[in-house]
Amino acid sequence: MSALTFELKGKPDQRLDLSPLTPAKLKDLKANEIESLTIGTTRRKLAVGDAFKIKGNDAGSLRFVGTDGRCDKIGAGLAENEIVVDGDAGAYLGDAMKGGKIVVKGSAGVLAGASMSGGSIVIDGNAGERAAGIAVGETLGMRGGQLTIKGNAGPMLGERMRRGFVIVGGNTGDYAGGRMVAGTILFKRGVGRYAGYGMRRGSLIFVEEPKEVLPTFGDCGVMEFDYLRILERWLRSTGEHIGLGDRARRLMGDMAALGKGEMLIVG
């Protein structure tokens, strides 16, 4: 048994909705049934077989090869097993996923991990705007699980996030953690303006001092956090070596909202 692989044949002439291609939905289908699944998003019909060359037979482990930024909704609603994307992913990567793991070797479009509630997504490249944010029709952003963006993240990262953990290895755009309800975002590099805008609860952890902090965040000064020790050790156990130390400046805010959120600026 080898991973069920979908190799993009050429550049499709429309955006693709790949939400039917999850391990749970494919596990009882025969090859010809998979090939006839509709993935088009326009009036012109497009089936899996038109766009992809299919190899392998293990639906428990999916692989997309050669995909580009128009391949939307990869791993949407994923509940278990693994999807590897050898290429870029479009919008809504892992949208509302509940469990399992998605690994993207390239970059992802807008709303990666939007309203996800469990499992993990690792994006080796960049993520577009509103990653871990609110999917259309939802009231909350990410509700659980972990999103790792090794490159840069666009604006509105983790908007109205409720729970879960986001790590950004590169730089992050404006309004990071905007209107956040709870959860944790760890920034290894710089962030844009207005981080934590309207934040109610939750933690924004900065390894690099942010250039600009909203005036509605109040300074609590520097102190020791056992929490950072636990976080650092756990991250190390998952292969993320980030020196957080045990001291951080704590700012509370957004005082224009509930104000029980925090920024921890380490180092």
Next chain:
Amino acid sequence: MSELKLKGVTVVDTFAEAFPMVGTRIIITAPTPEWALIAARTMTGFATSVIAAGAEAGIERTLSPDETLDGRPGVAVLIFTMDTNKLQVQLRNRVGQCVLTSPGSACFAGLEGEKKLKLGASLRFFGDGWQMSKKIGGRRFWRIPVMDGEFVCEATTGLTKKAVGGGNLLVLGKSRAAVLSACERAVRAIDEVPEVITPFPGGIVRSGSKVGSKYKGQIASTNDAYCPTLKAAVKTALPLEVEAVLEIVIDGLTKESIAKAMRAGIHAITDGGAEQGITHITAGNYGGNLGPHHFHLKEIIA
């Protein structure tokens, strides 16, 4: 009564009768090993016997920084009671009054288990609304603001209903000093065994008890059969030359761990015991009808 000699000490052919208990383990960490021990000792103070102390608790072992979740020195504490509700109350009160209050401390689950006891999940209310919940690697922690920063406490800890309480050894000897010294050796040996504690002062009990009393409302009273001063008046279990008896009580997370601890204890007592004046090692039971766990000394040293 058939008897067995081990290095000149008589091991009486009897058994220790032990009871099912519920128990848990928690890990206390602190900035230094000393402060972790202070918090743990305070929390396990006055926890000798469920007869009137509410719980039986003790320090299982100390932990090095690389064994704990936060990379600080720690102590593993075991606590036991007769039922889950009592254990929940004891845990909340003891951690709340003795660990939360101890400078720089943090508190974590030390036992996995399907059934859970609330730890931070009840202590979080001390935060008066300023507490924060953080989930790290599937485990939930509460961060409760206190005057030296934050008290980090895991939300729950596992519970075991397979714990055993009341494993015991009675040590008889020709002088009080000899019996005490032999028991001290035994407690040190038992300290090395995982999953067990000896809840009494220094691990040793001088006032073994029997069930009931001539007085109404007194549920336990002195074990007269083992009181050397009463040899002539009661149905004594002591030979005339025995001057003192001490008991070691052992509680453990499993019955296997109790057996290991008793074995370690017996060997520590008999090593040099006879020369010191130790005459007998025996064990306490109630005829075998009260407790389901019987630890036969002969099988334990076999």
